[in-house]
Amino acid sequence: MKNSARDLLSAYVDSLYPIIYINHFDFKVIDEIITDITDNRKIVEYNNGLGIVDFKAKSTMKECDLYNFLNLVKDDGYEHDMFIVLKDVHSQLDKPEIVSLLKYIAERNLYNENYNASVFIISSKLCIPDELEDLITVFDMPLPSVSEIKNIMVNFTKDLEIDVADDVLSEIALSFKGLNEFQVKQILNLAYQDGGYLDFDDKRLILSQKEQLIKKAGLLEMIPVNESIEDIGGLENLKEWLYKKERVFNQLDKAIKFGVDIPKGIMIVGMPGCGKSLAAKATAKLFEIPLVRLDVGRLLGKYIGESEENMRKALKLSEAISPCVLWIDEIEKAFSGVGSSGGASDVTTRLFGQFLTWMQEKENTVFIVATANDISKIPAEFLRKGRFDELFYVDFPNDEERRKIIEIHLKKRHKWNKDLDIISLVKLTSGYNGADLEAIVKDAIESCFIEGREQLTTEDLKSAQKNIKSISSTLEKRIKEIKEAVKDMDLKPATQSEMTFEQGEKPVKTIRDRFEESRKKHEESRKKHEESRWPWTVILKE
Incomplete structure (x- = not known):
């Protein structure tokens, strides 16, 4: 990861990109990469709030504002090949005097052969003024690949002298994909502190830490x-x-x-x-x-x-x-x-x-x-x-699907009983969608509760049905428009062809059986892995 970032950043500098905006939070990592590509250049650093900083020692040399700093170093590019490193200055990039000085430096770097000064703006927040848009190149730190993450994990396990199977490393490395090196190491430390080892179960820990990223950003919504x-x-x-x-x-x-x-x-x-x-x-x-919702x-x-x-x-x-x-x-x-x-x-x-x-x-x-x-x-x-x-x-649910939907909602509310004649209700609900059918069940159960009865009856459901109109009748025109729009499109039907009540159970049972079979195989795989672990690791887990 660092090698690819270093090579790309070096190419930007050699190609005379005047202002490079590095959108990243880990200043230490960026400092290491800049040091690697310095090539005897002079480096001057300004840190918002601290002033002029010694790039190597990180000690404050002089307190001053950004304007005075840029004014002080703007002509140094004639004397030295140099890097100007600006950290956390995003809040000041809307000031005309700052924009002017940055433009002054950038234009000389581009058009004057005797001047060499590349500007690095390093901040976790991206803020580009319109006046500098053509002069700024945004540099995104590449995230580690799965193989690089696996190397990080291998080094981590070697340092702590713990043994982890290769298939576990590969699977967890895939779960880490999308996180930066700092985040990967943090979670590895957390996983180790939690149990003293790494295994498949640590995927849940990685997921919980990824949820934190969503909450902090506020751009996506995590849906339970x-x-x-x-x-x-x-x-x-x-x-x-x-x-x-x-x-x-x-x-x-x-x-x-x-x-x-x-x-x-x-x-x-x-x-x-x-x-x-x-x-x-x-x-x-x-x-x-995890399920995340994107609200544009x-x-x-x-x-x-x-x-x-x-x-x-x-x-x-x-x-x-x-x-x-x-x-x-x-x-x-x-x-x-x-x-x-x-x-x-x-x-x-x-x-x-x-x-x-x-x-x-x-x-x-x-x-x-x-x-x-x-x-x-x-x-x-x-x-x-x-x-x-x-x-x-x-499409709207067919007879068999409506029966299943009604039964699902009844069982979820613990009101299913063998005396209920669901088929008679199904025949009354052609054109009802799943939400309509759920409303019928909820309304019937509420009436039953208000009247002080324990057992729900078929008549309760039929009475509720009379009070609830189907969406196909209330939005008849809209439904026709939707059907017309999809008529000539190559869409796969989500529902199988119309099924009789006798045929209805087989497909669901097949899917349920396969679903459970898959779950069992997954659990068996985990157990086999646990049995193959080194004995001391198993003892540590216990």
């Missing part, structure tokens, strides 16, 4: 997940597809080595209230990875370029916490106005382009789940082959 794939009534094709991807995510390192492509994500389009959001949550639960509205800023910078940070953050599910709910609203001109539409169009480019080029384990009601409002570029692994269409 309690819903499982078994909470979805129907959508058998979608569930079967997710089950296959789960096998990949639970053995990512092995899958990648085998040559399997990392799953990109899915788009789920269709009727409102039919389980699209539930599917996003169940996906994260099934894959055993949260990224919009009031300053020029702020929205784009927020999008860049949000996507970078999602990579840092990967593997994860990145959920974009009602994506047609998130990117509404794309292609229009003027004001907010221009910003949205730029954000959309930025997101598309990231989707196309990403090689990380961020699994995207995009949900949408109205596909006609989604730009065509978004639906192009290769953006998503699959596009699913969710």
Whole structure:
């Protein structure tokens, strides 16, 4: 990581890039890289709040403000080849006098053969004044690759003289992907202090630390997940597809080595209230990875370029916490106005382009789940082959699916009993979505409670149904428009063909059986690994 950063930074300096903005928090790491590429240049450092600082000793030499410092060193580039290192000065880059001096130094570095002074601005906050935009190059410190992370872990285990199996190192290294070296070492120390060893269970610790990154940034929302794939009534094709991807995510390192492509994500389009959001949550639960929601509205800023910078940070953050599910709910609203001109539409169009480019080029384990009601409002570029692994269409639940949905909600509230005639209710609820059916169950249970009865009856459910209109009747025109929009599109149905009540159980049982089988194999793999550990490590664990 440091070698690649050093080579790239050295290339920028040799190519006369006048101002290099290093967006990073760890000054010690940056100082080491700058030292490596100094090549006998003079280095002068200014630290906001401290003044002029000795670059090597880090002692304060003289207290002064940034203007006086720049004024003092601006012509030193004629006498020495030099680096001007400015730390945490982002809050002063909006001052005209500071901009003028930086521009003075940059232009001489570019156009005067007798002048050589490169400026490094180092700060964890990116703030680029419009006047200097063409003169500043933003340098992102490359994050360590999986192999580099594995080397960090190997050195860590050697220093502490602990033995860790190679497959454990590979799997945990993959979980660390997206974190910088400082963060990796911190979590390794925490894991070691917690148990005195490293194993598969430390993936949970890594996840909890990644959650902290989300909370501090405030650009993404961590969604708690309690819903499982078994909470979805129907959508058998979608569930079967997710089950296959789960096998990949639970053995990512092995899958990648085998040559399997990392799953990109899915788009789920269709009727409102039919389980699209539930599917996003169940996906994260099934894959055993965190669910984060991207709200594009949260990224919009009031300053020029702020929205784009927020999008860049949000996507970078999602990579840092990967593997994860990145959920974009009602994506047609998130990117509404794309292609229009003027004001907010221009910003949205730029954000959309930025997101598309990231989707196309990403090689990380961020699994995207995009949900949408109205596909006609989604730009065509978004639906192009290769953006998503699959596009699913969710229609209103058929008879068998409605029966399952009703039973799921009854059992979740402990009100299922064998005397209930669910089929008779199913026949009354054609055109109802999952949310409508849940409302019927909730209303019936509430009435039962108010009347002081212990057992729910079929009549309670039918009475509740009479008071709740289906979405297909209340939004009839809107539903027709949605169906018309998807009619000619190549979308895979999330539901299997219409099933009779007698046929209904088989697909669900098959998926459940496979799901449990996968879980058992995963647990067996963990147990075998534990048995193969060095005896003293097992004793230490106990």
